[in-house]
Amino acid sequence: MDLILLGAPGAGKGTQGALLAERMGVPKIATGDMLRDALRQGTALGQEARRYMDAGELVPDSVVLGLVREALTKPEARTGAIFDGYPRNVAQAESLSGLLDEIGRRIDAIVYIDVPEEVIVRRMSGRRTDPQTGAVYHLEHAPPPAEIAERLVQRPDDQEETVRNRLSVYRQTTAPLVAFYESAGVPVHRVDGTRPIEQVQGEIMELLGQ
Ligand code: AP5
Secondary structure (H helix, E strand, O other): OEEEEEOOOOOOHHHHHHHHHHHHOOOEEEHHHHHHHHHHHOOHHHHHHHHHHHHOOOOOHHHHHHHHHHHHOOHHHOOOEEEEOOOOOHHHHHHHHHHHHHOOOOOOEEEEEEOOHHHHHHHHOOEEEOOOOOOEEEOOOEOOOHHHHHHOEOOHHHOHHHHHHHHHHHHHHHOHHHHHHHHOOOOEEEEEOOOOHHHHHHHHHHHOOO
C-alpha cells in the first residue's frame, strides 16, 4: 500500500507514520526527517535546505524529489510506503504520481489528520526529539523515558514565530492537496487528530481496514 499522511505541521503525521510503518511493514518516507539527516551530516544538500527550514519555508521541489526517488528504489519500499510530509504542493503531488507510475504503483489512500491551528501552536512547544534515535516525544502527551530526558532537543523550527509561518505555508500550498486528491478519486480518510495518540492510531487502522 502507498499511503500519504496529510496534515498541518505538528498534526501528528510523524507519530502516526512511525506506528503505521511498523504495523504495516513498509518504510516511512519522511522528507523532513531526510532533510534533517542531511543537515546533521553537513552535506551540501543539508546546507542548502537549512535556510528554508529555519524560516519555515518549503525547500525547492527538485531537492526533495531527489530524496524521494532514492528512497523509493530501496528494497524495503518495494511493497509500498507511507509518505509523511511529502507531497506538499500540487507540483510535488504530480511528481510523486510520475515516480509511482514508473514502478507500476499509485497512491491508494490519503489519511488527513485534522488539528486546529491553536492546538498545534501549543503542542509544538512541548515537542522534543532524541538526537541519537530520531524518536519524537511530547513533554505532556508522549513523555520520554527519564534516562534519556537530558539529551532531548527542541527543533529550531518549533519556535512560535516559525511555527506560525509554517502554518501559513501549509494553508496556502499543502492544504489544497486534500481537494486535489479527492477530485482525482483517491480515497481521503479524515481523522480527528486532537484525540490521544492511541485513539488516532486505532481509527486510522480501522479506516484502512488493517
Ligand atoms: P517536517 O519535518 O515534514 O515538518 P512538518 O510537516 O511541519 O511536520 P512536523 O514534523 O512538525 O509535525 P508532524 O505532523 O510530523 O507531528 P509529530 O508527529 O512530530 O518539515 C520540516 C521542514 O522541512 C519544512 O518546514 C520544510 O522547510 C522542509 N520540508 C520537509 N518536507 C518538505 C517537502 N516535501 N517539500 C519542501 N520542503 C520540505 O507531532 C508533533 C508533536 O505532537 C510531538 O511532540 C508528538 O509527540 C505530539 N503529538 C502527536 N500526536 C499527538 C496527539 N494525538 N495528541 C497530543 N500530542 C500529539
